[in-house]
Amino acid sequence: MSSTGPAAASGPPQPPVHVPVLLDRVVELLGPACAADGAVMVDATLGLAGHTLAMLEAHPGLRVVGLDRDPDARAEATRRIEAAGHAGRVTVVPAVFDELPEVLDRLGIAEVQGVLFDLGVSSLQLDRPDRGFSYSTDAPLDMRMDPGAPRTAADVVNTYPPRELARVLRVYGEERFASRIAAAIDRERAREPFAGTARLAELVREAIPAATRRTGGHPAKRTFQALRIEVNDELGALERALPAAIDALAVGGRVAVITFHSLEDRIVKQTLAAGAADRTPPDLPVPLPEHGPVLRLLTRGGEAAGPEETAGNPRAASARVRAAERIRRAA
Numbered sequence: 001m002s003s004t005g006p007a008a009a010s011g012p013p014q015p016p017v018h019v020p021v022l023l024d025r026v027v028e029l030l031g032p033a034c035a036a037d038g039a040v041m042v043d044a045t046l047g048l049a050g051h052t053l054a055m056l057e058a059h060p061g062l063r064v065v066g067l068d069r070d071p072d073a074r075a076e077a078t079r080r081i082e083a084a085g086h087a088g089r090v091t092v093v094p095a096v097f098d099e100l101p102e103v104l105d106r107l108g109i110a111e112v113q114g115v116l117f118d119l120g121v122s123s124l125q126l127d128r129p130d131r132g133f134s135y136s137t138d139a140p141l142d143m144r145m146d147p148g149a150p151r152t153a154a155d156v157v158n159t160y161p162p163r164e165l166a167r168v169l170r171v172y173g174e175e176r177f178a179s180r181i182a183a184a185i186d187r188e189r190a191r192e193p194f195a196g197t198a199r200l201a202e203l204v205r206e207a208i209p210a211a212t213r214r215t216g217g218h219p220a221k222r223t224f225q226a227l228r229i230e231v232n233d234e235l236g237a238l239e240r241a242l243p244a245a246i247d248a249l250a251v252g253g254r255v256a257v258i259t260f261h262s263l264e265d266r267i268v269k270q271t272l273a274a275g276a277a278d279r280t281p282p283d284l285p286v287p288l289p290e291h292g293p294v295l296r297l298l299t300r301g302g303e304a305a306g307p308e309e310t311a312g313n314p315r316a317a318s319a320r321v322r323a324a325e326r327i328r329r330a331a
């Protein structure tokens with residue numbers, strides 16, 4: 001996730017102030033693979049192009065293919081890339097990142113040297129109340145990263161059967177009062193369907209036991225996270241995209257993934273660990289090269305941001321980065 005400051009209270013609209021998370025570490029992890037002239041990096045979550053700009057500046061021969069499903073993010077990223085004088089080195093593509101293989105095919109790119117995923121919402125999305133991601137301001141209950149996508153958070157809240165709604169809140173929000181909240185939503189929506197974020201946030205606050213309202217931040221935080229993940233199929237897209245990104249890596253190419261909650265981190269951990277494992281059948285006496293690992297892990301566990309970064313950018317506190325290098329072609 002990346003951080004942008006809130007819009008100025010008065011005067012002309014200010015461009016968002018942008019603080020990319022774990023920036024130095026990402027540049028360090030991807031750098032060795034992206035330093036050669038003609039190297040290509042896919043920024044699968046271009047956002048406001050913070051990481052992309054740092055990589056372009058560090059490696060003058062690098063080209064970037066930047067994907068984002070959000071038109072506002074693409075517009076702002078394009079503006080920043082142009083302002084930095086790098087327009088000729090970046091291709092910005094409207095896509096969900098699990099379309100990576102098709103995007104590379106279309107661009108005639110057979111393999112890439114780097115792939116970066118910086119998951120979740122950008123602060124551009126969080127700080128724009130009209131996008132409906134935030135429980136702190138009343139706005140339409142939307143939460144789509146791609147405003148052209150068919151399903152909004154209001155659709156989920158107003159139409160999912162209570163059991164399914166409870167599952168979404170429990171699994172994606174790790175919400176222990178999921179069933180109570182789902183039952184309360186079911187009762188309330190029968191009176192009047194939900195349209196805005198404030199009514200939902202207030203209902204969640206009322207649905208959970210009073211004693212727990214005082215701990216763990218805003219009571220609606222977990223519900224809003226769960227709805228966002230469901231609306232944008234965030235985990236499904238990651239499960240499909242990460243293996244495809246590893247397939248697209250040249251030998252020596254590197255992938256880095258920044259996650260913001262344990263469900264994402266688990267998918268990344270398992271996918272990278274599977275690539276780094278030797279798959280020689282256990283009954284064979286010696287490891288076979290064609291069953292050997294295709295990845296070498298570059299991080300020990302999920303690396304967190306340091307205290308200085310977290311102090312300046314609270315959103316970095318939950319960030320974890322994992323990275324790996326491709327060490328051979330698949331058999």
Ligand SMILES: C[S@@+](CC[C@H](N)C(=O)[O-])C[C@H]1O[C@@H](n2cnc3c(N)ncnc32)[C@H](O)[C@@H]1O
Nearest residue numbers: 001020045047048049050051069070096097118
């Ligand atoms: C945390 S921000 C990235 C910030 C970026 N690294 C920077 O430094 O500016 C995540 C971005 O990824 C986009 N995004 C999230 N999931 C996506 C997906 N499955 N496909 C394409 N874009 C996605 C969001 O729209 C958002 O703009």
